[in-house]
Amino acid sequence: EIVLTQSPGTLSLSPGERATFSCRASQSVTSTYLAWYQQKPGQAPRLLIYGASSRATGIPDRFRGSGSGADFTLTISRLEPEDFAIYYCQYYGGSPPGWTFGRGTKVEIK
Amino acid sequence: QITLKESGPTLVKPTQTLTLTCTFSGFSLSTSGVGVGWIRQPPGKALEWLALIYWNNDKRHSPSLKSRLTITKDTSKNQVVLTLTNMDPVDTATYYCAHSYCFTTRCNRDFDYWGQGTLVTVSS
Numbered sequence: 001e002i003v004l005t006q007s008p009g010t011l012s013l014s015p016g017e018r019a020t021f022s023c024r025a026s027q028s029v030t031s032t033y034l035a036w037y038q039q040k041p042g043q044a045p046r047l048l049i050y051g052a053s054s055r056a057t058g059i060p061d062r063f064r065g066s067g068s069g070a071d072f073t074l075t076i077s078r079l080e081p082e083d084f085a086i087y088y089c090q091y092y093g094g095s096p097p098g099w100t101f102g103r104g105t106k107v108e109i110k
Numbered sequence: 111q112i113t114l115k116e117s118g119p120t121l122v123k124p125t126q127t128l129t130l131t132c133t134f135s136g137f138s139l140s141t142s143g144v145g146v147g148w149i150r151q152p153p154g155k156a157l158e159w160l161a162l163i164y165w166n167n168d169k170r171h172s173p174s175l176k177s178r179l180t181i182t183k184d185t186s187k188n189q190v191v192l193t194l195t196n197m198d199p200v201d202t203a204t205y206y207c208a209h210s211y212c213f214t215t216r217c218n219r220d221f222d223y224w225g226q227g228t229l230v231t232v233s234s
Binding site for chain 2: 001032033035037039043044045046047050051054056088090092096097098099100101102103104
């Protein structure tokens with residue numbers, strides 16, 4: 001079973017700052033199947049990044065996904081007020097194949 | 111425009127079976143490569159994938175819940191049904207259904223459209 005560890009648990013930043021957070025897999029994984037989601041309170045998750053680095057439809061270019069192997073990163077270049085939320089990484093794979101989510105990183109206003 | 115909506119009971123008693131329905135529009139589960147999955151989220155906790163069914167009736171289940179889960183589809187009604195047996199208070203969560211696909215042009219196994227979720231509380 002592949003485990004995704006997200007860090008930090010919480011990130012306290014101000015609007016305009018850069019946010020960087022990590023998703024580390026318990027083993028090397030295929031970046032094709034690594035995705036990032038944003039979730040705001042009371043809302044369903046929204047797909048941000050698929051294939052580790054491709055932005056989903058309508059996602060602003062301040063969101064950037066990168067990484068390979070077991071280490072992946074989501075970067076928000078300049079935080080907008082609407083970006084304060086929880087971010088989850090997700091991977092498809094394993095044996096048998098299934099979907100795994102990380103425990104999330106909360107980006108809060110400092 | 112793809113939309114999904116979950117429906118079912120908001121309250122179930124311990125040991126009962128939960129049945130949730132996902133009704134969707136904007137796509138067909140008879141289209142090659144399309145799948146609908148279920149994901150849940152206990153209050154204040156992380157997302158947990160439960161099950162997914164593909165257009166060809168291929169099914170995937172979370173190993174930790176496989177013995178309690180059933181997922182089926184009714185293509186003519188544009189619905190996917192999830193049942194979870196022997197409910198326990200720890201199963202209290204918001205349950206989401208979501209669209210996934212694998213086409214030759216893009217096959218990344220993510221969930222690109224989600225329903226709004228339905229909160230299910232397990233309590234006597």
